[in-house]
Amino acid sequence: MNPAERGHIEGAAMRCVVVGSGFGGAVAAARLSQAGFDVTVVERGRRWEPGSFPRDESDLNNRWLWEKDRGLYDLRWLDSMISVQAAGWGGGSLVYANVFARAPGDAFDQGWPASYNRRELDPYYDLAAHMLEVRQVSRNPYTTALPTRTQSMDALVSKLGRSAGTVHPHLAVQFAPPGTPVVNRHGQPQFGCTFVGECVLGCNVGAKNSLDHNYLALAEKHGATSLTDTEVRAIRDSGSGFVLSVRDLESEREWEISADSVFVAAGAIGSFELLMRSRGLAHGLPRLSSTLGTNFSGNGDYLAFIKRRGVSVDADEGPTITTTTIVDFDLNKNRVWFQVQDGGYPRALLNLVAHLDPTRATRTAVSRGLARAIARLKIDLTDRASARGHIMTLLLMGRDSSDGRLSLDHHGEARVTWNNRKNARLYRAEGQVARLVAKALGGSMTASPAWRYLRKGVTVHNLGGVPMGVDIAHGVVDDAGEVHGYPGLFVIDGSTVPTATGVNPSATITAMAERNIEAVIRRHLRDPLWRAPEWRHVQPGTVPEDEAMRAMNRSRIERSGHGVVFHEKIKGRLCATGDDEGAQLELTLELECRINGWRVFLQDPLRKVTVTGSADVQGLRAPAAVTGTIQLFAPDNDEAMQYELRLVAEDGRTWSLNAVKAQQAGRPWRMLHDLTTLDSRLTGSTSPEPLAGTLAISASDVVRLACSVRGSAFSRPQRLAAVGRFLAYFARQAARGVYGRDQ
């Protein structure tokens, strides 16, 4: 058959093979079988029923690692990076932390085909969210409170003024009474979450909405054949379709499967390896684009451990991840953006680590140091075991350079060429923020041993390697995932994600798969209106992280150019206007004055400084809260400084305090007096008459004020520079007030 004619075989007759049962594969399997195609899903891993996931170190079947006995976790030593993935019916969903996060709109601006954007993908994100039944973390039914770790993070971001940038992300978990049976949206039996924090080890409770409970169950219900423990070794072009060489990993039996259409969804590493092997075969897929292997990304992942002194974080309570905090700031005029997630630390994780085999690393990696790092990782983590409950993990991720290059080593396994230096700004900032979080939580931070000792990043979010492009010169697949030169062959998983999303990627992989498989089905059925049956139940969902990202972006702009903060104490007595014998009021103000971003400050013609603080007002039992602004040497204001403050007492009474510091030209000896004396007027509820008088900053408080000036920026040099710039501005403007000319 002419290849151009392929892809138009009538619906029910078309034989489809899906390779891999992770997010991309599960969507393809479900939708193709719902549309009536003859579907076979080939998955190298086994089925993992709830209760069957490994937990003990002495697990006789060694079921932890793929390399040992086709276990759950497939750790790949890719030379420049370590990639963590899973094998089994459900792919990465078996061990993922359940986070369903949409990529921010601007993630699609660079490196993506124009047809991908949030407007286009949002309906498919909604569909995926419906299928995976996502929701925010609930209270732990045993304690009737949010998990301790969640509370710690919430309290921390509130203390740091970062609450607007923090969300409880959507999670694909059944939050029902612990351990009670639940029938999910797809008619499958599951159980309520027991908050044991073992999501990343496979959920033995059956509360995680992994793909076997939804998409894959639907595929089988609609007649899909599943071949687990079966690996696809190669794909060949038969002229009229494709032939897949497969091997039963139990019996070692090898045979071939013919297909009209193939949907490769073996994950970023697996799909690359399969396609690269097939390209190298004489009758395989020799015309695959030379771009195969490019655009690989670790999604900017950075793994850190926090050891908290004294207070337990109950790291094995609750789902693995419960909060996401967006970090967005300018560093040396470059935007740095990433997110931080709290992570659990279940006891059984140590048993997984105990199975890591350093000799394996030396076989595939150039560096013997890697073996040493793994040995240290074991010691480190075992040490930490004694402090269990006090240790939590932090997972940071962002937009890395997404330009890694995958190749095959002489064992036929993937390795990656990755330039850490290009990503140094991101990794360094992630490390610094992790350290900051640890310090703020009253603990200490260590990066993953692989990073600490060898500068090898650990990614759980490998992406790319099978780029999209308009033609064979620019990509392996088109923007619908169909392979250039091989109509009927599709790639439909994380390998086709063009750049790091900077957020947990499975929602994007699922939404892309939904979009692309819908197009394939419509084309094959010649039915432009075909839709997944679940669409009729789909409601547009809330996206908690969108508002957080907008808030942090606004904050970045406000803070651009870095800022300063200083404290001043002002006191004095005010009395009824013109009547020293009348009503009087003693007043002491303790103010925190803040310029968030120098650039915005200079652009503001009023040069406003934000003020918060408290006021001891004579006769009040508790200090009143103060908010307001100071105009600091505004170009069009004759006064050196103008204060506009609002005082609010506990009992609800309010006052307005307007004060000015005026400088007298030509009298430099009065400068200190002028800049510390406020001609003030108070109006409000204490007296029907306004009170007026002079407030002042005492000599000792002037010294305290000068010493209190601090820069607010990410790094120490930037903070020092911000203080220097502020003091220089202050001195220049004060001198101008005296001499009346440009200094």
Ligand SMILES: Cc1cc2nc3c(=O)[nH]c(=O)nc-3n(C[C@H](O)[C@H](O)[C@H](O)COP(=O)(O)OP(=O)(O)OC[C@H]3O[C@@H](n4cnc5c(N)ncnc54)[C@H](O)[C@@H]3O)c2cc1C
């Ligand atoms: C510990 C951990 C936590 C994570 N947490 C999150 C999270 O909270 N949120 C999030 O969005 N993402 C998370 N991820 C990432 C997420 O799991 C992956 O991004 C996602 O699974 C990738 O989907 P995929 O369809 O590309 O491939 P996978 O889900 O990796 O599926 C590929 C499947 O193909 C099979 N396969 C490979 N080669 C072959 C072959 N030759 N023949 C047959 N079968 C083959 C594999 O066994 C596997 O089952 C996490 C990952 C890990 C490891």
